[in-house]
Amino acid sequence: MNDNGKPKLAMYWCASCGGCEISVLNIHEHILDVDAVFDIVFFPCIADFKLQDVQGYPDGYIDVCLFNGAIRNSENEEMAHLLRKKSKILVAYGSCSYEGCIPALSNLTSKEATFQTVYIDNPTIDNPDGILPQTMTKVPEGELELPFFYNTVKSLDQVVEVDYYLPGCPPEPPQIWAVLEVVIAALTQGAPLPPKGSIVGAKDVAVCEECPREKHEKTIARFYRPYEINPDPDLCLLEQGIICMGIATRGGCGALCPQVGMGCRGCYGPLPGVEDQGAKMLSAIASVIDVGDVGDDEKLLEQKIEEVIATIPDPAGTFYRFSMAHSILQRTRISENGKGDSE
Amino acid sequence: MTEERIGVYVCHCGTNIAGTVDVEEVSKWAGEKLKKDGVVVSRDYKFMCSSLGQELIQADIKEKSLNRVVVAACSPHLHEKTFRTACQKADMNPYLCEMVSIREQVSWVHTDKRVATEKAKALISGGVLRVAKDEPLEAIHVPINPATLIVGAGIAGIQAALEIADSGFPVYLVERDSSIGGHMAQFDKTFPTLDCAACILTPKMVDAGDHPNITLLTLSEIEQVDGYVGNFTVTIRKGARYVKEDVCTGCGICIEKCPIKVIDTNFEAGLGYRKAIYRNFPQAIPKYPAIDTEHCTYFLHGKCKACQLFCPTQPNSIDFEQQDEVIRIEVGNIILATGYDLFNSRRIPQYGYGRLANVFTSLEFERMCNAAGPTEGRVFLRDGITQPKTVGIIHCVGSRDKHYNNYCSVICCMQSLKFAHLVKERTGAEVYEFYIDMRTAFKDYDEFYQRVLQEGVNFIRGRVAEATDAARLPGEEGKLIIQAEDTLIGKQRRIPVDMVILSAGLEPRADSEEVAKKFGISCSSNGFFIEKHPKLDPISTLTEGIFIAGACQGPKDIPASVTQGAAAAARVLGRIQSKELALEPIRASVIEERCSGCRICNDLCPFNAITFNEELNVTNINQALCQGCGTCVAACPSGAISGTQFSDEQILAQLDGILSLPINSGKVKTLESVPA
Known part of the structure; x- marks a missing residue:
């Protein structure tokens, strides 16, 4: 371990797609400044470091650790604890680590159901013996160990203490550099x-x-999926019936998606003081659905509400795409047979 | 931030709560288990709302330096004010006192004492966590404009107008018809005294018309209501009368000379005629006639002008060029006295109205009896010459009937008895009353029933199946036959009569929903305006500064309408006298730096308190207009609107407290068994 006196930087991935790593590299020529300022001591995506290296560092050795990915299995959790111990500043980097993101949508079901889909039912799977991942496997060379797969995906701060959060899926380069x-x-x-x-x-x-x-006062008579409509280029997308989470999502990204006609997905998470981004979005949308007036026939109103709601195909996946782990919902209950109640 | 010192007070409410909830146990539990949440004292008492109960709280605030109070008793609707005032007197901010309803929400809805006791604990735990997040607030003070708007100049509206005007304050009395007086002006006699309706009503109409403090606006409709209690701005469209009110003497020559006769479906209920320039009746207030442009030859064909030719005034009173006028007025309070519509008897085809000539509605019969009406008070069949020898009066037409209106229209029994008396008096005919139940409550009403019984009227108890001209039995030829089950003798009866009178029910005005929306109040499921409290505050609404009086609140007779008109006036006068109004500081406000200008909330406010500032790209909420309903707070996806006293923090804290009640597979465990 040659200490060059520069501050130490680490980046690690857990349950994630790898986009966060790319986003760091995507700060263009600033990456040279990063290299000039920091001594990179752990960054499996771009440099060859081993777990043993980190274990060998003294506690607090890493000045800044950018931690991306959610906590999905025992390896993720072990790494979270290890990097917390070794880092002065631990940053939950990106939506998965901040609030669960796409991996946490599996909190709407159970581990068993996830395995069933991934290893058995998936049309591209050929698994006649129905073999599922095991934590221990005996092979002639000895015992192999795989991490234990949890029922519930957690955000980083649900496992260890976090110093800062950098939201986004992935975070936008100007914000990262800032x-x-x-x-x-x-x-x-x-x-x-x-x-x-x-x-x-x-x-x-x-x-x-x-x-x-x-933007105008809003009344929405039905919702459209992006392929169903050619949106007006200057009008608020939500007003045109395209679900845009922008109203319930922290800014900072520069409104990139809505500017090119795609509704905001909500990746920067809820606004300050908001407990539950999905519930807020639902509440807002429910307030502006245009189904009729006071005094209209109740049955007809109900039917019209049903019809409008039916134009939103996957409400949980739409409104909680990024925030499930942090939401008030947290997860569905798991019944005794291991299946989520929602199934 | 000072440390929370919370007092919990559990009320027995006699046995109302203590009978179902173990109040001593609850109080002891709160004192011990909620200590960690800041509870320093917990007591139970037989009646917390009594002066002794209140003094108990006040003593604790002083001696134990409490800074927050939770009272577990009845609904906050009843005693929140009592306890907040008690706390205020002990120098605590009143908004740091929370009520937990363990009567309406617990003891009155549960029978299992163990479960009820646990639920009371959970609710109190929620109240304690919530009160810790409460903020001290100050009431909002607004000045009150001394002028009052009264919508509807029937007897209720006139009464209210006179009460306020006589006390020296200005009133705008707005009526959509061409003259004031409402339904009462159409009647001949009033029950049970048989006073002449006109004789008792017209003096009040004259007073209202002449009163220096009353501005009368007839043929007028409310277009828009802006503002808030104490400071409403109302836009009124005053319809063109085509007669100049400042010159017309009301001589009536124009009416006499007008060549066009029109069936009067409004005032004469279709039973008589009026001219194309008309006034409803000779004593109408205002006395000026009005031109009906739908029938006036000049308006239809550009010729005639007879009224103008014969008008004796200088300058001429007829003005064909007159336009609708839009008037904006400022008022502090509004009383709605918009009255009722009569049930349309055509909706019950088996009673034959509109098909069988000699079936009359109650209003037609009223006009027939009226000395100033089309028959000058004589009772004739539809041919206008034959007096009936037998008359059947059917009660509850469109009332107490699940096909039409479930409610009782209140006035029909007495009205029908009055009709029976008038028929007897004027024709000597045999009269049959078909009733379901005889409802003659109130002063001297039953005596009137006894009198009509003695006059020899026949009473048949049973709902009428049909009124028909299809004769089946001898003696039915050429008659109307009323078929009904006489439930007192258990037999079907067929009574041949010459004339049928349908005692039609009272319905909300056809546009009551629309009017309610305009004034920011609500209608009940049957369409009448909803009062603030059905028993304790029948003339207020949930919107501050808007009062209701008379039949627009529900069917009622003349004395009840007058009483409500006077009561609403008294309430308004009380407010005017106080010059200033303290409003609950429960309001929504926009945290401007958090508002992204998405405009989700812009169209939601039922009180029109939300405006959008284009320049700053943020939404604003007018604090005086806001009623604190929370619609925008819930809708704001950015959490940029905060509701005072109902912040997310407060609500979530309360939920946390309540959810500490462990429920497992539907069985309630006691809270002791769960670690805190």
């Missing part, structure tokens, strides 16, 4: 860091503030 600049200034010039627990690299106001589309 955060790194703050960290670099703190490490090299002693500038103050934001208070612990802060959400960094995002705004405190919704995406709509950055979205140039024209």
Whole structure:
């Protein structure tokens, strides 16, 4: 271990897609500044480090650890604890680590059901013996061990203490660089860091503030999936019936998706003070569905409401796409046969 | 932040709560188990709302330095004010006192004492966690404009207008018809005293018309209501009368000379005629006639002008060029006295109205009896010459009937008895009353029933199946036959009569929903305006500053309408006198730096308190208009609207507390068995 005196940077992935790593590399020429300032001590995606290397570091050796991915299995959890111990600043980097993201949508079902789909029912699977992952397998060379797969996907802060959160799926390069600049200034010039627990690299106001589309009072008669409609280029997408989570999502991304005609997916997570992004979005949408007026026949109203709701194919997956682990829902109950109640 | 010192007070409410909830146990539990949440004292008492109960709380606030109070008793609708005032008197901010309903939500809805006791604990635990998050608040004070708008100039509206005007405050009395007086002006006699309706009503109409403090606006409709209690701005469309009110003397020559006769379906209920320039009746207030442009030859064909030619005034009173006028007025309070519509008897085809000539509605019969009506008070069949020898009066037409209206229309029994008396008096005919139940409550009503019984009227108890002209039995030829089950003798009866009178029920105005929306109030499922409390506050609504009086709130007779008109006026006068109004500080407000300008909330406010600031790209909420309903708070997807006293923090804290009640497979465990 040759200490060159530079601050130590680590990045690690758990249940994630790898996009977060790419996003760090996507800060273009600034990556050279990162390399100039930091000594990279653990970053499996781009450099060859082993678990033993990290285990060998003294506690608090890593100055900044960008931790992406959700906690899905025992290996993820072990790494979270290890990196927490070895890092001065632990950043939940990206939506999976911050609030569960796509992996946490499996909290709507159970481990057994997930295995059934992935290893048995999937049309591209050929598994006549129905073999499922085991934590221990005996082979002639000895025993092989796989991590234990959990029922519930957790965010990083549901497992260890987190210093900062950097939202996004993935975080946007300008925001990443802005955060790194703050960290670099703190490490090299002693500038103050934001208070612990802060959400960094995002705004405190919704995406709509950055979205140039024209907004009016809203009444929505039905919803469209993106392929069903050719949206007006200047009008608020939600007003046109395209579900856009921008109203319930932290800004900072620059409203990139809505600007190109795709409704905001909600990846920057809920706004400050909001407990549950999905519930907020549902509540907002329910308030502006145009189904009739006071005094209309109740049965007819109910029927019209049903019809409008039916135009949203996957409400849980739509409204909780990124925030399931942190939501008030958390997960569905798992019944005794191991299946989620929702099935 | 000072440390929370919470007092919990559990009320027995006599046996109302203590009979189903173990109040001593609950109080002891709160004192011990909720200590960690800041509870420093917990007591139970027989009647917390008594002065002794309140003093108990006040003493604790002083001696134990409490800074928050939870009272577990009845619904906050009843005693929240009592306890908040008690806390205020002990120098605590009243909004740091929470009520937990363990009567309406617990003891009155459960029978199992163990479960009820556990539920009471859970609710109190929610109240304690919530009260810790409560913020001290100050009431909002707004000045009150002393002027009052009264919508509808029937007897209820006139009464309210006179009460307020006589006390020296300005009133705008708005009526959509061409003259005031409402339904009462159409009647001949009033039950049970048989007073002449006109004789008792017209003096009040004259007073209202002449009163220096009353601005009368007839042929007028409310277009828009803006503002809030104390400071409403109302836009009124005053329809063109085509007669100049400042010159017309009301001589009536124009009416006499007008060549066009029109069936009067409004005031004469279709039984008589009026001219194309008309006034409803000779004593109408205002006295000026109005031109009916749908029938006036000049408006239809551009010729005639007889009224203008014969008008004796200088300058001429007829003005064919007159336009509707839009008037904006500022008022502090509004009383709605919009009355009722008569049930349309054509909706019950088996009673034959509109098909069988000699079936009359109650309103037609009223006009027939009226000395100023089309028959000058004589009772004739539809031919206008024959007096009936037998008359059947059918009660509950469109009332107490699940096909039409479930409710009782209140006035029909007495009205039908009055009709029976008038028929007897004017024709000596045999009268049959078909009733379901005889409802003659209230002063001197039953005496009137006894009197009509003694006059020899026949009473048949049973719902009428049909009124028909299809004769089956001898003696039925050329008659109307009323078929009904006489439930007192258990037999079907067929009574041949010459005339049938349908005692039609009272219905909400056809546009009551629309009017309610305009004024920001609600209608009940049957369409009448909803009062704030059916027993304790029947003339207020849930919207501050909007009151209701008379039949628009539900069917009622003249004395009840007058009483409500006067009561609403008294309430308004009380407010005007206080000059200033303290409003509950429960309001929604926008945290501007969090508002993204998405405009989700912009169309939602039932009180029109939300406006959008295009320049700053943020939404604003008018604090005085806001009633704190929370619609926008729930809708705001950014959490940028905060509801005072109902913040997410408060609600979630309360839920956390309540959910500490462990429920497993539907069986309630006691809270002791669960670690805190």
